[in-house]
Amino acid sequence: MLQVDALSFGYKKRTILTDISLNVHKGQMVSIVGPNGTGKTTLIKCLAGIQRPRGGSILINGKDAFGMHRREHARCVGYVPQSSPSKFPIIVFEAVLMGRRPYITWKPTQIDFEKTARVIESMNLKDIALRDFDKLSGGQKQKVMLARAIAQDTDVLLLDEPTSNLDLKHQLEVLEMISSLVETNQMAAVLAMHDLNLASRFSHRMVMMKEGQVLCSGTPSEVMTPENISTVYGIHAVVSQNEGHPYILPTGTVG
Template sequence: MAIDISHLHKRYDNKTVVDDVSLTIPKGQITSFIGPNGAGKSTVLSMISRLLPMDGGKVLLDGDDISGLKSRDIARRLAILKQSNHVDLRLSVEDLVAFGRFPYSQGVLTAEDKRFIDEAIDYMDLGDLRQRYLNQLSGGQRQRAFIAMVLAQDTDYVLLDEPLNNLDMKHSAQIMRVLQKLCHDKNKTIVIVIHDINFASVYSDHIFAMQDGRLVFSGSPTDLMHSERLESIFGFHMPVEQVGEHRLGLYFIA
Protein backbone atom coordinates (compact mmCIF):
# COMPACT_ATOMS: atom_id res chain seq x y z
CA MET A 1 0.00 0.00 0.00
CA ALA A 2 1.01 3.65 -0.15
CA ILE A 3 -0.24 7.22 0.12
CA ASP A 4 -2.55 8.01 -2.79
CA ILE A 5 -3.46 11.63 -3.52
CA SER A 6 -6.24 12.50 -5.96
CA HIS A 7 -7.04 15.99 -7.30
CA LEU A 8 -5.73 17.78 -4.21
CA HIS A 9 -6.64 21.47 -4.12
CA LYS A 10 -5.91 24.34 -1.74
CA ARG A 11 -6.67 28.06 -1.93
CA TYR A 12 -5.81 31.02 0.28
CA ASP A 13 -8.18 33.92 -0.40
CA ASN A 14 -8.06 34.26 -4.20
CA LYS A 15 -4.76 32.43 -4.73
CA THR A 16 -4.56 28.74 -5.61
CA VAL A 17 -1.50 27.23 -3.89
CA VAL A 18 -2.13 23.56 -4.72
CA ASP A 19 -3.83 22.95 -8.04
CA ASP A 20 -5.29 19.54 -8.90
CA VAL A 21 -2.35 17.44 -7.65
CA SER A 22 -2.61 13.67 -8.05
CA LEU A 23 0.23 11.28 -7.18
CA THR A 24 1.18 8.10 -5.35
CA ILE A 25 3.97 8.05 -2.76
CA PRO A 26 5.62 4.62 -2.96
CA LYS A 27 6.03 2.67 0.25
CA GLY A 28 9.42 1.80 1.73
CA GLN A 29 11.31 4.47 -0.19
CA ILE A 30 12.64 8.00 0.20
CA THR A 31 10.49 10.40 -1.78
CA SER A 32 11.49 14.05 -2.18
CA PHE A 33 9.39 17.05 -3.15
CA ILE A 34 11.39 19.77 -4.89
CA GLY A 35 10.57 23.06 -6.58
CA PRO A 36 10.86 26.82 -6.15
CA ASN A 37 9.68 28.63 -3.04
CA GLY A 38 5.90 28.92 -2.99
CA ALA A 39 5.40 25.93 -5.27
CA GLY A 40 3.02 24.24 -2.79
CA LYS A 41 5.31 21.48 -1.51
CA SER A 42 4.89 22.10 2.22
CA THR A 43 1.16 22.66 1.78
CA VAL A 44 0.82 19.20 0.22
CA LEU A 45 2.61 17.61 3.18
CA SER A 46 0.39 19.49 5.63
CA MET A 47 -2.76 18.27 3.85
CA ILE A 48 -1.48 14.69 3.71
CA SER A 49 -1.08 14.76 7.49
CA ARG A 50 -4.38 16.67 7.93
CA LEU A 51 -2.65 19.58 9.63
CA LEU A 52 -4.31 21.69 6.93
CA PRO A 53 -7.82 21.12 5.57
CA MET A 54 -8.02 20.51 1.84
CA ASP A 55 -10.37 22.49 -0.36
CA GLY A 56 -10.79 19.61 -2.75
CA GLY A 57 -9.50 16.13 -3.47
CA LYS A 58 -8.77 13.03 -1.45
CA VAL A 59 -5.86 11.49 0.45
CA LEU A 60 -5.81 7.73 1.03
CA LEU A 61 -3.47 6.31 3.66
CA ASP A 62 -3.01 2.62 2.87
CA GLY A 63 -6.44 2.72 1.25
CA ASP A 64 -8.17 4.61 4.08
CA ASP A 65 -9.55 8.09 3.45
CA ILE A 66 -7.86 10.33 6.03
CA SER A 67 -10.94 12.52 6.25
CA GLY A 68 -12.70 9.64 8.04
CA LEU A 69 -9.88 8.76 10.43
CA LYS A 70 -9.49 9.98 14.00
CA SER A 71 -6.47 12.22 14.58
CA ARG A 72 -5.07 9.72 17.09
CA ASP A 73 -5.27 6.92 14.51
CA ILE A 74 -3.48 9.04 11.90
CA ALA A 75 -0.75 9.86 14.43
CA ARG A 76 -0.13 6.15 14.96
CA ARG A 77 0.43 5.64 11.24
CA LEU A 78 1.96 8.88 10.03
CA ALA A 79 4.36 11.36 11.68
CA ILE A 80 5.22 14.82 10.41
CA LEU A 81 7.98 17.21 11.40
CA LYS A 82 7.34 20.77 10.24
CA GLN A 83 10.17 23.20 9.56
CA SER A 84 8.87 25.57 12.26
CA ASN A 85 9.84 23.27 15.13
CA HIS A 86 11.35 25.84 17.48
CA VAL A 87 10.47 25.04 21.10
CA ASP A 88 10.81 27.73 23.75
CA LEU A 89 10.03 25.43 26.67
CA ARG A 90 12.97 24.20 28.72
CA LEU A 91 12.92 20.60 27.55
CA SER A 92 15.58 17.94 27.67
CA VAL A 93 16.23 15.68 24.69
CA GLU A 94 14.52 12.83 26.55
CA ASP A 95 11.45 14.97 27.31
CA LEU A 96 11.17 15.98 23.65
CA VAL A 97 11.48 12.42 22.36
CA ALA A 98 8.82 11.31 24.85
CA PHE A 99 6.32 13.57 23.06
CA GLY A 100 6.49 11.11 20.18
CA ARG A 101 4.70 8.54 22.32
CA PHE A 102 1.72 10.78 23.09
CA PRO A 103 -0.63 9.12 20.54
CA TYR A 104 -0.20 5.92 22.57
CA SER A 105 0.50 7.06 26.12
CA GLN A 106 -1.66 10.20 26.33
CA GLY A 107 1.04 11.50 28.67
CA VAL A 108 1.34 8.44 30.94
CA LEU A 109 4.42 6.53 29.77
CA THR A 110 4.42 2.76 29.94
CA ALA A 111 7.40 0.43 29.89
CA GLU A 112 6.81 -0.08 26.16
CA ASP A 113 6.77 3.69 25.57
CA LYS A 114 10.08 4.03 27.42
CA ARG A 115 11.56 1.27 25.26
CA PHE A 116 10.65 3.15 22.08
CA ILE A 117 12.08 6.37 23.55
CA ASP A 118 15.36 4.64 24.44
CA GLU A 119 15.60 3.02 21.00
CA ALA A 120 14.98 6.33 19.20
CA ILE A 121 17.58 8.13 21.31
CA ASP A 122 20.14 5.39 20.68
CA TYR A 123 19.35 5.22 16.96
CA MET A 124 20.01 8.94 16.59
CA ASP A 125 23.21 8.63 18.67
CA LEU A 126 21.90 10.98 21.37
CA GLY A 127 22.62 8.84 24.42
CA ASP A 128 25.23 11.22 25.82
CA LEU A 129 22.86 14.16 25.29
CA ARG A 130 19.58 12.75 26.57
CA GLN A 131 19.51 15.00 29.68
CA ARG A 132 20.77 18.09 27.84
CA TYR A 133 18.31 20.92 27.23
CA LEU A 134 17.46 21.73 23.63
CA ASN A 135 18.88 25.24 23.89
CA GLN A 136 22.24 23.69 24.78
CA LEU A 137 22.47 21.72 21.54
CA SER A 138 24.03 22.53 18.19
CA GLY A 139 21.75 22.79 15.17
CA GLY A 140 22.60 19.27 14.02
CA GLN A 141 22.08 17.78 17.48
CA ARG A 142 18.77 19.58 17.85
CA GLN A 143 17.51 18.34 14.50
CA ARG A 144 18.53 14.78 15.40
CA ALA A 145 16.51 15.15 18.62
CA PHE A 146 13.39 16.18 16.68
CA ILE A 147 13.85 13.26 14.29
CA ALA A 148 14.22 10.96 17.31
CA MET A 149 10.85 12.26 18.54
CA VAL A 150 9.31 11.30 15.20
CA LEU A 151 11.00 7.87 15.38
CA ALA A 152 9.59 7.24 18.85
CA GLN A 153 6.13 7.78 17.35
CA ASP A 154 6.80 4.49 15.49
CA THR A 155 4.84 5.18 12.30
CA ASP A 156 5.23 3.59 8.89
CA TYR A 157 5.25 7.03 7.25
CA VAL A 158 7.59 9.87 8.22
CA LEU A 159 7.04 13.30 6.63
CA LEU A 160 9.79 15.91 7.02
CA ASP A 161 9.39 19.51 5.89
CA GLU A 162 12.81 21.03 5.16
CA PRO A 163 14.76 18.84 7.62
CA LEU A 164 18.07 20.40 6.51
CA ASN A 165 17.09 23.99 7.29
CA ASN A 166 19.84 25.92 9.09
CA LEU A 167 22.25 22.96 9.04
CA ASP A 168 25.79 23.10 7.70
CA MET A 169 27.04 20.69 5.03
CA LYS A 170 28.35 18.11 7.51
CA HIS A 171 25.15 17.90 9.53
CA SER A 172 22.95 17.96 6.41
CA ALA A 173 24.79 14.94 5.02
CA GLN A 174 24.58 13.23 8.42
CA ILE A 175 20.80 13.70 8.59
CA MET A 176 20.31 12.39 5.04
CA ARG A 177 22.41 9.30 5.77
CA VAL A 178 20.34 8.63 8.89
CA LEU A 179 17.11 8.92 6.90
CA GLN A 180 18.43 6.54 4.25
CA LYS A 181 19.38 4.07 6.99
CA LEU A 182 15.90 4.40 8.52
CA CYS A 183 14.32 3.56 5.21
CA HIS A 184 16.52 0.53 4.61
CA ASP A 185 16.79 -0.82 8.18
CA LYS A 186 13.27 -0.18 9.45
CA ASN A 187 11.31 -0.12 6.18
CA LYS A 188 10.04 3.40 6.86
CA THR A 189 8.50 5.46 4.08
CA ILE A 190 10.29 8.81 4.20
CA VAL A 191 8.79 11.86 2.48
CA ILE A 192 10.89 15.02 2.40
CA VAL A 193 10.41 18.57 1.21
CA ILE A 194 13.91 19.67 0.29
CA HIS A 195 15.56 22.62 -1.44
CA ASP A 196 18.98 21.20 -2.25
CA ILE A 197 18.61 19.42 -5.57
CA ASN A 198 21.83 17.45 -5.04
CA PHE A 199 20.73 15.93 -1.73
CA ALA A 200 17.49 14.98 -3.48
CA SER A 201 19.43 13.42 -6.36
CA VAL A 202 21.81 11.41 -4.17
CA TYR A 203 19.42 10.13 -1.49
CA SER A 204 15.96 9.90 -3.09
CA ASP A 205 14.39 6.88 -4.71
CA HIS A 206 11.62 8.98 -6.25
CA ILE A 207 11.21 12.72 -6.81
CA PHE A 208 8.16 14.92 -7.36
CA ALA A 209 8.68 18.46 -8.65
CA MET A 210 6.11 21.20 -8.16
CA GLN A 211 5.77 24.62 -9.74
CA ASP A 212 3.05 27.21 -9.09
CA GLY A 213 0.96 24.67 -7.19
CA ARG A 214 1.02 22.02 -9.90
CA LEU A 215 2.88 18.74 -10.21
CA VAL A 216 5.30 19.09 -13.15
CA PHE A 217 7.55 16.04 -12.75
CA SER A 218 7.44 12.55 -11.26
CA GLY A 219 10.30 10.12 -11.66
CA SER A 220 13.73 8.93 -10.61
CA PRO A 221 16.70 11.18 -9.83
CA THR A 222 18.33 10.01 -13.06
CA ASP A 223 15.29 11.12 -15.07
CA LEU A 224 15.20 14.49 -13.30
CA MET A 225 18.84 15.51 -13.41
CA HIS A 226 19.11 17.05 -16.86
CA SER A 227 19.82 20.72 -17.45
CA GLU A 228 16.78 21.31 -19.64
CA ARG A 229 14.40 19.68 -17.18
CA LEU A 230 15.82 21.51 -14.18
CA GLU A 231 15.65 24.82 -16.06
CA SER A 232 11.96 24.24 -16.82
CA ILE A 233 11.33 23.73 -13.08
CA PHE A 234 13.57 26.37 -11.50
CA GLY A 235 13.74 28.97 -14.26
CA PHE A 236 17.49 29.15 -14.80
CA HIS A 237 20.17 27.11 -16.55
CA MET A 238 21.92 24.59 -14.32
CA PRO A 239 24.82 22.48 -15.64
CA VAL A 240 24.63 18.81 -14.62
CA GLU A 241 27.67 16.59 -14.14
CA GLN A 242 28.04 12.87 -13.49
CA VAL A 243 30.00 12.24 -10.26
CA GLY A 244 30.40 8.55 -9.61
CA GLU A 245 26.94 7.00 -9.78
CA HIS A 246 25.12 10.29 -9.15
CA ARG A 247 24.18 13.29 -11.29
CA LEU A 248 24.70 16.65 -9.59
CA GLY A 249 23.44 20.11 -10.48
CA LEU A 250 26.10 22.82 -10.49
CA TYR A 251 23.68 25.60 -9.52
CA PHE A 252 26.44 27.58 -7.79
CA ILE A 253 28.10 28.36 -11.13
CA ALA A 254 24.91 28.70 -13.19
Protein backbone atom coordinates in the same frame (compact mmCIF):
# COMPACT_ATOMS: atom_id res chain seq x y z
CA MET B 1 1.09 3.25 1.34
CA LEU B 2 0.47 6.95 0.60
CA GLN B 3 -1.75 7.89 -2.32
CA VAL B 4 -2.58 11.48 -3.26
CA ASP B 5 -5.06 12.17 -6.04
CA ALA B 6 -5.98 15.56 -7.58
CA LEU B 7 -5.18 17.47 -4.37
CA SER B 8 -5.91 21.20 -4.31
CA PHE B 9 -5.53 23.82 -1.59
CA GLY B 10 -5.92 27.56 -1.20
CA TYR B 11 -6.89 30.47 1.03
CA LYS B 12 -10.14 32.20 -0.03
CA LYS B 13 -9.44 33.37 -3.60
CA ARG B 14 -5.74 32.45 -3.55
CA THR B 15 -4.86 29.01 -4.92
CA ILE B 16 -1.69 27.42 -3.55
CA LEU B 17 -1.85 23.81 -4.87
CA THR B 18 -3.57 22.56 -8.00
CA ASP B 19 -4.21 18.95 -9.05
CA ILE B 20 -1.37 17.31 -7.10
CA SER B 21 -1.16 13.54 -7.52
CA LEU B 22 1.56 11.19 -6.27
CA ASN B 23 2.06 7.70 -4.89
CA VAL B 24 4.66 6.70 -2.31
CA HIS B 25 5.23 3.01 -1.63
CA LYS B 26 6.83 1.09 1.21
CA GLY B 27 10.58 1.43 1.28
CA GLN B 28 10.60 4.64 -0.78
CA MET B 29 11.98 8.12 -0.18
CA VAL B 30 10.32 10.77 -2.33
CA SER B 31 11.61 14.34 -2.43
CA ILE B 32 9.44 17.33 -3.28
CA VAL B 33 11.62 20.00 -4.90
CA GLY B 34 11.02 23.44 -6.36
CA PRO B 35 11.79 27.11 -5.67
CA ASN B 36 10.58 29.08 -2.67
CA GLY B 37 6.85 29.78 -2.69
CA THR B 38 5.95 26.90 -4.96
CA GLY B 39 3.88 25.07 -2.32
CA LYS B 40 6.24 22.41 -0.94
CA THR B 41 5.57 23.20 2.72
CA THR B 42 1.83 23.52 2.11
CA LEU B 43 1.78 20.11 0.44
CA ILE B 44 3.62 18.52 3.37
CA LYS B 45 1.16 20.14 5.81
CA CYS B 46 -1.79 18.79 3.81
CA LEU B 47 -0.29 15.30 3.88
CA ALA B 48 0.27 15.67 7.64
CA GLY B 49 -3.37 16.63 8.20
CA ILE B 50 -2.50 20.13 9.40
CA GLN B 51 -4.12 21.83 6.41
CA ARG B 52 -7.39 20.54 4.96
CA PRO B 53 -7.41 20.47 1.14
CA ARG B 54 -10.11 22.09 -0.96
CA GLY B 55 -10.41 19.00 -3.08
CA GLY B 56 -8.88 15.66 -3.95
CA SER B 57 -8.03 12.78 -1.65
CA ILE B 58 -5.23 11.47 0.56
CA LEU B 59 -5.20 7.75 1.34
CA ILE B 60 -2.89 6.17 3.93
CA ASN B 61 -2.77 2.39 3.69
CA GLY B 62 -6.00 2.64 1.69
CA LYS B 63 -7.83 4.72 4.32
CA ASP B 64 -9.09 8.27 3.92
CA ALA B 65 -6.62 10.38 5.93
CA PHE B 66 -9.29 12.89 6.92
CA GLY B 67 -11.67 10.16 8.02
CA MET B 68 -9.22 8.80 10.57
CA HIS B 69 -9.39 9.47 14.30
CA ARG B 70 -6.53 11.75 15.35
CA ARG B 71 -4.84 9.00 17.38
CA GLU B 72 -5.03 6.55 14.46
CA HIS B 73 -3.64 9.19 12.11
CA ALA B 74 -0.78 9.91 14.52
CA ARG B 75 0.11 6.21 14.59
CA CYS B 76 0.37 6.23 10.80
CA VAL B 77 2.02 9.57 10.02
CA GLY B 78 5.00 11.30 11.63
CA TYR B 79 5.70 14.95 10.81
CA VAL B 80 8.83 17.05 11.27
CA PRO B 81 8.32 20.80 10.62
CA GLN B 82 10.92 23.06 9.08
CA SER B 83 11.51 25.01 12.29
CA SER B 84 11.56 23.85 15.90
CA PRO B 85 9.41 25.41 18.65
CA SER B 86 10.96 28.61 19.99
CA LYS B 87 10.04 27.62 23.54
CA PHE B 88 9.95 23.97 24.59
CA PRO B 89 10.77 23.87 28.35
CA ILE B 90 11.61 20.17 28.66
CA ILE B 91 14.73 18.05 28.40
CA VAL B 92 15.69 16.18 25.23
CA PHE B 93 14.61 12.76 26.54
CA GLU B 94 11.12 14.09 27.30
CA ALA B 95 10.91 15.76 23.88
CA VAL B 96 11.62 12.46 22.14
CA LEU B 97 9.29 10.58 24.50
CA MET B 98 6.46 12.85 23.28
CA GLY B 99 6.60 10.88 20.04
CA ARG B 100 5.04 7.98 21.96
CA ARG B 101 1.87 9.97 22.82
CA PRO B 102 -0.36 8.15 20.27
CA TYR B 103 0.29 4.90 22.17
CA ILE B 104 -0.01 6.24 25.72
CA THR B 105 -3.40 5.95 27.41
CA TRP B 106 -2.55 7.14 30.93
CA LYS B 107 1.19 7.28 31.44
CA PRO B 108 4.28 6.02 29.55
CA THR B 109 5.10 2.34 29.92
CA GLN B 110 8.49 0.67 30.12
CA ILE B 111 8.19 -0.05 26.39
CA ASP B 112 7.80 3.68 25.68
CA PHE B 113 10.87 4.53 27.76
CA GLU B 114 12.95 1.78 26.14
CA LYS B 115 11.96 2.77 22.60
CA THR B 116 12.77 6.41 23.36
CA ALA B 117 16.19 5.43 24.71
CA ARG B 118 16.92 3.31 21.60
CA VAL B 119 16.04 6.17 19.25
CA ILE B 120 18.19 8.63 21.22
CA GLU B 121 21.15 6.24 21.09
CA SER B 122 20.70 5.48 17.37
CA MET B 123 20.69 9.20 16.55
CA ASN B 124 23.76 9.94 18.65
CA LEU B 125 21.80 12.16 21.04
CA LYS B 126 22.79 10.33 24.22
CA ASP B 127 25.25 13.04 25.29
CA ILE B 128 22.52 15.70 25.28
CA ALA B 129 19.60 13.54 26.47
CA LEU B 130 19.32 15.42 29.77
CA ARG B 131 19.93 18.91 28.40
CA ASP B 132 17.20 21.55 28.12
CA PHE B 133 15.75 21.58 24.62
CA ASP B 134 15.63 25.40 24.62
CA LYS B 135 19.41 25.59 25.08
CA LEU B 136 20.28 23.46 22.03
CA SER B 137 21.60 24.76 18.72
CA GLY B 138 19.29 24.89 15.73
CA GLY B 139 20.85 21.76 14.26
CA GLN B 140 20.52 19.84 17.52
CA LYS B 141 16.88 20.86 17.85
CA GLN B 142 16.22 19.61 14.32
CA LYS B 143 17.72 16.22 15.14
CA VAL B 144 15.65 15.97 18.33
CA MET B 145 12.43 16.73 16.42
CA LEU B 146 13.35 14.03 13.91
CA ALA B 147 14.02 11.61 16.78
CA ARG B 148 10.57 12.40 18.20
CA ALA B 149 8.96 11.54 14.85
CA ILE B 150 10.95 8.29 14.62
CA ALA B 151 9.88 7.32 18.15
CA GLN B 152 6.31 7.74 16.95
CA ASP B 153 6.83 4.47 15.04
CA THR B 154 4.75 5.34 11.97
CA ASP B 155 4.37 3.96 8.46
CA VAL B 156 4.79 7.37 6.80
CA LEU B 157 7.35 10.05 7.67
CA LEU B 158 6.84 13.63 6.41
CA LEU B 159 9.76 16.04 6.67
CA ASP B 160 9.80 19.72 5.74
CA GLU B 161 13.39 20.74 4.94
CA PRO B 162 14.95 18.24 7.39
CA THR B 163 18.50 19.45 6.70
CA SER B 164 17.87 23.22 6.69
CA ASN B 165 19.70 23.95 9.98
CA LEU B 166 22.44 21.35 9.65
CA ASP B 167 26.03 21.55 8.48
CA LEU B 168 27.15 19.29 5.64
CA LYS B 169 28.28 16.40 7.84
CA HIS B 170 25.02 16.34 9.80
CA GLN B 171 22.95 16.72 6.62
CA LEU B 172 24.49 13.50 5.34
CA GLU B 173 24.13 11.82 8.73
CA VAL B 174 20.41 12.64 8.98
CA LEU B 175 19.60 11.65 5.39
CA GLU B 176 21.55 8.39 5.73
CA MET B 177 19.60 7.66 8.90
CA ILE B 178 16.25 8.36 7.23
CA SER B 179 17.26 6.23 4.26
CA SER B 180 18.23 3.34 6.54
CA LEU B 181 14.95 3.59 8.48
CA VAL B 182 12.91 3.62 5.29
CA GLU B 183 14.67 0.52 3.98
CA THR B 184 14.86 -1.43 7.25
CA ASN B 185 11.34 -0.67 8.51
CA GLN B 186 9.75 -0.48 5.05
CA MET B 187 8.42 3.01 5.74
CA ALA B 188 7.46 5.67 3.22
CA ALA B 189 9.16 9.07 3.53
CA VAL B 190 8.26 12.33 1.80
CA LEU B 191 10.74 15.20 2.13
CA ALA B 192 10.45 18.82 1.01
CA MET B 193 13.99 19.64 -0.11
CA HIS B 194 15.89 22.67 -1.41
CA ASP B 195 19.18 20.96 -2.22
CA LEU B 196 18.69 19.18 -5.54
CA ASN B 197 21.92 17.23 -5.28
CA LEU B 198 21.09 15.83 -1.84
CA ALA B 199 17.55 15.04 -2.98
CA SER B 200 18.92 13.22 -6.01
CA ARG B 201 21.45 11.27 -3.95
CA PHE B 202 18.97 9.89 -1.42
CA SER B 203 15.60 9.74 -3.19
CA HIS B 204 14.04 6.90 -5.10
CA ARG B 205 11.74 9.40 -6.80
CA MET B 206 11.52 13.17 -7.11
CA VAL B 207 8.54 15.47 -7.66
CA MET B 208 9.45 18.86 -9.16
CA MET B 209 6.91 21.61 -8.56
CA LYS B 210 6.36 25.00 -10.14
CA GLU B 211 3.73 27.52 -9.02
CA GLY B 212 1.73 25.00 -7.01
CA GLN B 213 1.63 22.29 -9.66
CA VAL B 214 3.68 19.21 -10.46
CA LEU B 215 5.85 19.93 -13.48
CA CYS B 216 7.34 16.43 -13.58
CA SER B 217 7.96 13.38 -11.43
CA GLY B 218 10.01 10.23 -11.74
CA THR B 219 13.44 8.92 -10.89
CA PRO B 220 16.15 11.52 -10.19
CA SER B 221 17.60 10.89 -13.65
CA GLU B 222 14.21 11.55 -15.26
CA VAL B 223 13.58 14.73 -13.27
CA MET B 224 17.06 16.27 -13.09
CA THR B 225 17.43 17.46 -16.67
CA PRO B 226 18.78 20.82 -17.88
CA GLU B 227 15.40 21.57 -19.46
CA ASN B 228 13.42 20.98 -16.27
CA ILE B 229 15.89 22.93 -14.15
CA SER B 230 15.79 25.85 -16.58
CA THR B 231 11.97 25.86 -16.62
CA VAL B 232 11.53 25.67 -12.84
CA TYR B 233 14.54 27.55 -11.44
CA GLY B 234 15.41 29.91 -14.29
CA ILE B 235 19.05 28.81 -14.44
CA HIS B 236 21.32 27.00 -16.84
CA ALA B 237 22.93 23.90 -15.38
CA VAL B 238 25.18 21.04 -16.39
CA VAL B 239 23.87 17.64 -15.25
CA SER B 240 26.45 14.92 -14.60
CA GLN B 241 26.36 11.47 -13.02
CA ASN B 242 28.16 10.11 -9.98
CA GLU B 243 27.65 6.45 -9.03
CA GLY B 244 24.32 6.45 -10.84
CA HIS B 245 23.04 9.65 -9.21
CA PRO B 246 22.62 12.84 -11.27
CA TYR B 247 23.98 16.07 -9.85
CA ILE B 248 23.88 19.62 -11.14
CA LEU B 249 26.40 22.40 -11.55
CA PRO B 250 24.67 25.76 -12.11
CA THR B 251 26.38 27.81 -14.83
CA GLY B 252 24.25 30.95 -15.03
CA THR B 253 20.79 32.46 -15.00
CA VAL B 254 18.38 32.20 -17.91
CA GLY B 255 18.13 35.41 -19.91
